[in-house]
Amino acid sequence: MTRGSVNQLVAPRRVIPRLLAGLSYDGPADLAEHYRQYGPLPMVTRRFIDEVDASGLTGRGGAGFPTGRKMRIVADGGDTPVVVANGCEGEPASSKDRLLLTMLPHLVLDGIAAAAQALGAADTYLCVHDHEAALLERLEDAVAERADPVRVQVTGVPGRYVASEQSALVQFLGGGPAKPTFSPPRPQERGVRGRPTLVSNVETLAHLALIARYGDRWFRSAGLPAAPGSMLVTVSGAVGRPGIYEIELGTPIGDVVMRAGGPTERPRALLVGGFFGAWLDAGAAWPLPMTHAALKAAGGALGAGMVIVVPASSCLIAETARVVRYLAGESAGQCGPCVFGLPALADALADLAYHGGRSRTLDQLARLIPLVERRGACKHPDGVTQLIMSALRLAAGDARRHDAAGPCEAIAREPLLPLPAEDR
Numbered sequence: 001m002t003r004g005s006v007n008q009l010v011a012p013r014r015v016i017p018r019l020l021a022g023l024s025y026d027g028p029a030d031l032a033e034h035y036r037q038y039g040p041l042p043m044v045t046r047r048f049i050d051e052v053d054a055s056g057l058t059g060r061g062g063a064g065f066p067t068g069r070k071m072r073i074v075a076d077g078g079d080t081p082v083v084v085a086n087g088c089e090g091e092p093a094s095s096k097d098r099l100l101l102t103m104l105p106h107l108v109l110d111g112i113a114a115a116a117q118a119l120g121a122a123d124t125y126l127c128v129h130d131h132e133a134a135l136l137e138r139l140e141d142a143v144a145e146r147a148d149p150v151r152v153q154v155t156g157v158p159g160r161y162v163a164s165e166q167s168a169l170v171q172f173l174g175g176g177p178a179k180p181t182f183s184p185p186r187p188q189e190r191g192v193r194g195r196p197t198l199v200s201n202v203e204t205l206a207h208l209a210l211i212a213r214y215g216d217r218w219f220r221s222a223g224l225p226a227a228p229g230s231m232l233v234t235v236s237g238a239v240g241r242p243g244i245y246e247i248e249l250g251t252p253i254g255d256v257v258m259r260a261g262g263p264t265e266r267p268r269a270l271l272v273g274g275f276f277g278a279w280l281d282a283g284a285a286w287p288l289p290m291t292h293a294a295l296k297a298a299g300g301a302l303g304a305g306m307v308i309v310v311p312a313s314s315c316l317i318a319e320t321a322r323v324v325r326y327l328a329g330e331s332a333g334q335c336g337p338c339v340f341g342l343p344a345l346a347d348a349l350a351d352l353a354y355h356g357g358r359s360r361t362l363d364q365l366a367r368l369i370p371l372v373e374r375r376g377a378c379k380h381p382d383g384v385t386q387l388i389m390s391a392l393r394l395a396a397g398d399a400r401r402h403d404a405a406g407p408c409e410a411i412a413r414e415p416l417l418p419l420p421a422e423d424r
Contacts, residue, residue, distance in 0.1 A: 009039045011214035015222045016230050017246045019206050023103055028138065031145040034106035041110045044212050048118040049075060052208065055216035056228040061086060061201030062276070062304045064292040067208070070198060073188040075119050077196025083115045083124040084173065084192065087202040088157055088164030091274040092326075092418045093306045096232035096244050097202050101128065101135060104206070105142040111205025113148045114212040115198055121150060123192070126202075127169055130156030159420075161330035162380050166199040168332070179332040180378030201304070203232055223249035227291040235260035237309035237416050238267065247290060254286035256307055265311035269394055271417070273303030275323050276383030278390035279316065282309070299390065308417060315410035317402055319417050320391040321346070321353040326419050327384050337381040341372035345388060352399065356406030362399060365392070 012021065022029050022037035029037065053068030074081045085108060089097040100108055108126070116124050126143075128135055139154045155173065157163050163178035170191045172178035191197025200208075207229060211219050220228040227249040233256055236242045240261020247256055253270065257263065267282035278300040280288075288294050292302045310319060328346040331338035345368050352361040365388065373385045392399050402408065 009042070009213045011218040016248060018210060018222070018230050019100070019104070019107065019203070019232060020246045022107065028103050028142075029106060031106055031142075034104070038107070038110075038210075039213060041113060041209065042212055044114050044117045046075060046118055046120070048114065048212065051216045052118075052211060055211050055219040057204065057207050057211065057219065058227075058292070059201055060203035060207070060231055060304065062091075062274075062301075064302065067200065067204055070188050070200075071115065071119065074196040074198045077189065079195045080123075081119040081121045082173075082192045082195050082197040083112055083119065083121045084166075084169055084187075084197055084199045085112050085124070085126040085152075085202050085205050086164060086166065086169060086199055087126060087128045088159075088169075089129075089304075090161045090164035091276075091304055091306065092420050093236060093271070093274050093308055094234045094304050096234055096305060098135070099232070099244050100202055100206055101139060105139055106146070107206045107209050108202045109142060109146060109148070109152060110209035110212070111200075111202075111207070112152055113146075113150070114208050115200070115205060116148075116150045119198060121198075124150050124152045125155050125173055125192075126152050127155050127157045127164075127173075129159035129163075131159045132156070160332075161327065162332045162378065165378060165380075167378070169199060170197055179334055180380070182377055224289070224291065226293070227289075231290070231305050233290070233305040233307060235307045235309075236418070237271075237307075238264045238311040238314075239309050240264055250289040250291055252286065253288050253290060253307060256290060257286075257309060260307075263309055263311070265313060267309050268312040268314065269310045269316055271308040271310065272306065273301035274306040275327060275387060276379075277301045277303045277306065278386060279320070279394045280390075281394055299393075301386075310416055313410060314413050314416060315353065315398070315408055316391055316395040317349070317398055318353040318407075318411045319415060320387060321349040322415055322419065323417055324349050324384055324388060327380070327387075331380055332378070335375075335377040337372045337376040341368065341375075342381060342384055344368055345372065345384065349388065352402050354407055354411060356402055356404075359404055362392075362403045 049071045057067045058064045158178045165180045167181040168178045170187045173192045187197040223229045325346040328342035372381045
C-alpha cells in the first residue's frame with residue numbers, strides 16, 4: 001500500500017520498460033495519451049518522502065545520491081522550497097534526458113508536480129540548454145496543457161558543459177552567471193535565492209512520477225536489493241544498434257552492449273559513465289553489473305548511464321585527447337586549475353597522441369595532474385584528470401610507444417566519441 005499518495009493505481013506487471021512504456025513512434029505523447037498510458041497523478045503529501053526513501057531511488061544524473069534523503073533535507077530547511085528539474089544533459093555522450101523531454105514530457109512534469117506537492121514548493125523550474133529552441137517551445141506547450149497548482153517555469157540555460165552542474169543552475173536561476181560555486185552549502189540546504197532547493201535530473205523525476213502511482217515496493221521489484229529500479233542507458237560507439245535502452249540496475253555491462261546489437265568490431269575498451277567516467281578494459285568490464293558500487297570498485301563510474309564501445313582499431317590516446325581538449329574549453333574559467341591546468345593537460349595529451357612525446361610527455365603529464373586534481377572550485381578538473389589517468393593506465397603500452405616513437409596508425413581512424421562542436 002502506498003504511503004504518500006491518496007490512491008494507488010494498479011501497477012503494471014512488466015518489469016521493464018517502465019519509463020519508456022509510453023514511448024510511441026507516432027511522436028510525443030500529449031496529456032491525453034499520457035493519461036491513457038499511466039493514469040492521472042495521485043495527490044501526494046509530505047509522507048511521499050517516506051515512500052521515496054523506502055524505494056531506494058537514487059539520482060540518475062550522475063552522483064547517485066539517495067533522492068528521499070535529499071528531499072528530506074529540503075523539506076526540513078525551514079523556508080519555502082524550490083524544485084529544479086535539470087534537463088540540460090551536459091554530457092555529449094548521453095541523450096536519455098532529451099528523449100524523455102521530447103517524447104514523454106508529461107512524465108517529467110508529473111515528477112516535478114509530485115516533488116512540489118510533497119515539499120510544499122512555491123516555485124518550480126525545468127532547465128534545458130538555451131540553444132534548444134524547438135525543445136523549449138515544445139516544453140512550454142506541454143506545460144500549457146496542464147493545470148498543476150504550481151506552474152513550471154521552462155528556462156533556457158547557457159549551453160556549456162559546466163552550466164548544468166547543480167550549483168551553476170542555482171546561481172543562474174538566482175540571477176547570477178551559470179558557473180559552479182563552492183560547496184557547502186549545497187543547494188538542498190541553501191539554493192535558489194537562499195531557499196532550500198531540490199535539484200534533480202529529469203530521469204530521477206520521471207521515476208518519482210511512477211513511484212507516486214505504483215508505490216515503493218513496485219519500484220524495488222526491478223533491479224537489485226542494494227540498487228533497485230531501472231535506469232536509462234545511452235549506448236554508442238562500435239555497436240550494431242546505438243541508442244537508449246532501459247535496463248534493470250545490476251544488468252551486466254556485456255548484456256547492455258548485446259542489447260544494442262553487440263560490438264561491430266573486436267572491442268578494446270569501454271568508456272562507462274561518460275566524459276567524467278573512466279576507461280575500462282572491455283573483457284574485464286563485460287561481466288560487471290551496472291551499479292555505482294560495482295563500477296566504483298573497478299575504478300570506473302556509473303555516471304548518468306553511458307557505455308561507449310571503442311574497438312581495437314581505434315587509438316585510445318587520441319580519443320581521450322579530443323575529449324580533454326573539448327573539456328578544457330568548457331570550464332567556467334574561474335580558477336587556476338581550469339584556466340591554466342586543463343589547457344596544459346590538453347596540449348600535452350595532444351602532443352602525445354598526434355606528434356609523439358619525444359620521450360618527455362608522459363613525465364610532463366605526471367607532473368601536471370597533481371597540480372590540477374582536487375584543486376578546482378568544482379569537480380570539473382577532477383573529472384578531466386580521472387579520464388586521463390584511466391586512459392594512461394589502460395593503454396600504458398600504447399602511451400609509452402607514442403612517447404618514444406611517435407603516433408600510431410590508428411590516429412587516422414574516424415573518431416568515435418561525440419563532441420558537440422563537431423556535431424554542430
